[in-house]
Amino acid sequence: MVRRLLPDNESVLPLLSEERWRARGYDRALAQAAALGPDGVIEWVTAAHITGRGGAAFPTGKKWASVARTTDPIKYVVMNADESELGTFKDRVLLSGDPWGPLTGLAIAAYAVGARDAFLYVRGEYPEIEALLKDAFGWTRWAGPLADRLTFHLYRGGGAYIAGEETALINSIEGKRPEPRVKPPFPTQRGLWDHPTVIQNVETLANVALVLAHDPEWYRAVGTPSAPGTKLIAVSGHVRRPGVYEVPMGFPLWPVLMDPDYGGGIGGSGRLQAVLIGGAAGTWLTADECREARLDNESLRAYGASLGSGAMMVFDDTVNIWRILGQVARFFAHESCGQCVPCRIGTQRLVEQLTGDRQPDYQQLRELGEAMRDASICGLGQTAPQALLSYLDRPALWR
Amino acid sequence: MGNDVTMTIDGMTVTVPYGTTIRAAATMAGHPVPTLCWHEHLAPANACRACVVEVEGSRTLVAACSREVEPGMVVRTTSERVQRARRVVAELLASASDASLAPSLEALCRDTGAHPENWGGATWHQPVRDDNGLYVRDYAKCILCYRCVEACGDQAQNTFAISVAGRGFHAHIDAGWDRAMPESDCVFCGNCVAVCPTGALIDRTEWTLRQNGQWDDAAITTTDTVCGYCGVGCGLTLHVLDNRIVKVTSPPDHPVTHGMLCVKGRYAYQYVQQEEAAGED
Numbered sequence: 240m241v242r243r244l245l246p247d248n249e250s251v252l253p254l255l256s257e258e259r260w261r262a263r264g265y266d267r268a269l270a271q272a273a274a275l276g277p278d279g280v281i282e283w284v285t286a287a288h289i290t291g292r293g294g295a296a297f298p299t300g301k302k303w304a305s306v307a308r309t310t311d312p313i314k315y316v317v318m319n320a321d322e323s324e325l326g327t328f329k330d331r332v333l334l335s336g337d338p339w340g341p342l343t344g345l346a347i348a349a350y351a352v353g354a355r356d357a358f359l360y361v362r363g364e365y366p367e368i369e370a371l372l373k374d375a376f377g378w379t380r381w382a383g384p385l386a387d388r389l390t391f392h393l394y395r396g397g398g399a400y401i402a403g404e405e406t407a408l409i410n411s412i413e414g415k416r417p418e419p420r421v422k423p424p425f426p427t428q429r430g431l432w433d434h435p436t437v438i439q440n441v442e443t444l445a446n447v448a449l450v451l452a453h454d455p456e457w458y459r460a461v462g463t464p465s466a467p468g469t470k471l472i473a474v475s476g477h478v479r480r481p482g483v484y485e486v487p488m489g490f491p492l493w494p495v496l497m498d499p500d501y502g503g504g505i506g507g508s509g510r511l512q513a514v515l516i517g518g519a520a521g522t523w524l525t526a527d528e529c530r531e532a533r534l535d536n537e538s539l540r541a542y543g544a545s546l547g548s549g550a551m552m553v554f555d556d557t558v559n560i561w562r563i564l565g566q567v568a569r570f571f572a573h574e575s576c577g578q579c580v581p582c583r584i585g586t587q588r589l590v591e592q593l594t595g596d597r598q599p600d601y602q603q604l605r606e607l608g609e610a611m612r613d614a615s616i617c618g619l620g621q622t623a624p625q626a627l628l629s630y631l632d633r634p635a636l637w638r
Numbered sequence: 639m640g641n642d643v644t645m646t647i648d649g650m651t652v653t654v655p656y657g658t659t660i661r662a663a664a665t666m667a668g669h670p671v672p673t674l675c676w677h678e679h680l681a682p683a684n685a686c687r688a689c690v691v692e693v694e695g696s697r698t699l700v701a702a703c704s705r706e707v708e709p710g711m712v713v714r715t716t717s718e719r720v721q722r723a724r725r726v727v728a729e730l731l732a733s734a735s736d737a738s739l740a741p742s743l744e745a746l747c748r749d750t751g752a753h754p755e756n757w758g759g760a761t762w763h764q765p766v767r768d769d770n771g772l773y774v775r776d777y778a779k780c781i782l783c784y785r786c787v788e789a790c791g792d793q794a795q796n797t798f799a800i801s802v803a804g805r806g807f808h809a810h811i812d813a814g815w816d817r818a819m820p821e822s823d824c825v826f827c828g829n830c831v832a833v834c835p836t837g838a839l840i841d842r843t844e845w846t847l848r849q850n851g852q853w854d855d856a857a858i859t860t861t862d863t864v865c866g867y868c869g870v871g872c873g874l875t876l877h878v879l880d881n882r883i884v885k886v887t888s889p890p891d892h893p894v895t896h897g898m899l900c901v902k903g904r905y906a907y908q909y910v911q912q913e914e915a916a917g918e919d
Binding site: 399416418421423572573574575576577578579580581583584585586587588591603606607609610611612613614615616621 | 682684685686687688690698699701704705719722723725726727730731733734756757758759760781782801802804805806807808809
């Protein structure tokens with residue numbers, strides 16, 4: 240088992256201690272960053288091929304480079320800890336197990352792009368994480384100039400899933416309604432208060448800290464060539480050992496369900512029906528597909544799926560998948576901000592069609608789903624029908 | 639030319655100035671895209687998605703109203719994906735809202751072959767809000783295009799009396815805690831009414847005449863004049879029915895107003911019609 244992001248359980252050093260920070264190698268990471276200089280840091284992050292772990296898998300080095308080269312003297316970095324995707328709890332586990340990793344990554348990001356203010360947007364339902372991070376801010380006294388030069392600002396999410404979308408998150412920090420903005424301009428061009436802004440998922444920043452604590456070559460030693468490193472997978476539902484597991488990118492899916500070190504086998508009836516991978520906005524994989532699939536975006540593409548946030552919700556053969564689709568639809572109808580028509584009315588119609596008494600017209604549902612995917616403003620509306628569309632593509636799940 | 643962008647729309651090569659939107663370029667190319675929420679004097683809200691087009695290399699469709707053209711961009715305004723998305727947008731809107739005073743939505747439904755009746759389900763049907771002397775809010779007709787919010791806010795009036803509240807299907811225009819307009823920050827300029835594309839916001843006089851079956855578009859004549867209240871010189875268009883002013887607007891292309899007025903220019907025209915009565919006393 241590979242353990243990079245998640246510290247060993249036997250670690251006895253106090254969670255927020257300087258000793259622990261050093262033991263994790265993050266003192267080296269900040270020293271290395273300072274030695275490399277901003278451009279060198281971006282080169283390392285680019286060479287390590289880190290991609291965003293929040294779901295979009297955008298190359299992190301590319302994002303930083305585009306912010307670093309803007310002429311605006313004011314730039315911002317944001318840690319997106321508004322983890323709200325259904326079945327996703329890996330950032331919570333990561334932050335409660337190793338808050339220093341993401342924080343160190345955030346300081347490195349700020350240094351690389353030239354930001355003096357770092358924002359942490361923390362899910363409102365994670366008060367213990369919020370308290371932990373506030374306590375951690377004291378590190379500026381001893382962690383060296385890269386941390387000391389920064390001002391940290393902690394914002395608590397107000398309970399809207401949509402606020403995790405990066406442009407809605409910007410609006411939320413600015414005190415506005417968390418409605419997504421149209422892209423382009425991207426936050427890297429016009430973000431917080433219209434200044435170039437780097438927004439990264441918690442896990443992405445933890446990966447950055449690891450790269451700087453070691454080197455790109457070390458980082459690339461696990462995972463796949465196109466997606467190096469490890470991924471935190473949140474396994475929930477009908478498995479014997481639900482939890483967050485760290486696996487190399489490209490790791491086979493099956494052992495994550497079955498291996499005693501991971502999921503430990505199918506729970507419930509003991510017979511796997513399907514896995515919803517990527518959260519509510521995710522894709523169904525049938526039991527047969529789960530036997531072959533590997534956990535990286537390149538290989539999941541063959542199934543029309545992606546890792547997303549790294550959620551795997553497991554369902555045994557007693558579960559009525561159609562009812563799950565109805566619940567997923569209810570979730571999105573509740574969480575839609577209501578800004579654009581395909582999402583505002585489309586999510587409502589999906590609920591009606593999926594939970595009503597009438598047998599729905601699959602063709603009509605597919606057209607609605609495809610229109611939502613194609614024409615919604617942001618990822619919420621675009622992916623709200625994803626589970627349904629993947630169900631329609633898999634007659635094996637129909638009953 | 640350094641300030642121009644050359645791109646392709648529906649197979650035609652077009653050259654337009656930098657900063658031109660796909661919508662404007664498509665119009666120039668003679669392939670206009672339908673719009674509902676877009677308004678010539680307001681920043682694009684990107685909300686209705688009727689104007690989506692296919693841009694080569696883009697994962698999703700793109701709102702033509704706001705996306706600026708880029709060199710070499712290849713745009714398709716009527717691909718199968720585009721047509722499906724537009725038809726679904728039309729069906730969703732018309733299945734939820736009353737489109738009877740929304741010519742742009744009716745046209746979208748017609749042009750896309752939409753069948754809103756295929757979608758049952760919840761609608762926006764709700765009581766008319768009749769709480770002030772100058773305009774009526776019939777939100778059953780609202781399509782949440784954001785135009786009123788933008789006009790009331792920093793795009794024109796800078797009053798910020800109304801905003802979008804609620805979420806999802808329940809998102810709606812609100813003056814704060816569901817207040818009646820006289821209790822809100824509203825200054826009754828009526829610019830929200832002027833930009834509303836669906837008749838959800840409608841002048842009281844027009845509303846009353848329509849209710850009584852007396853509104854007759856064909857019988858209305860218009861007279862352009864200049865507002866007599868102050869020295870700004872706002873252009874007015876008086877809409878006259880049976881020798882009575884029934885509505886005042888300002889030409890959208892008027893250099894002073896861009897179609898926006900204040901409460902006096904838009905609503906304080908009764909004195910014109912009361913002179914005669916006063917003289918008879």
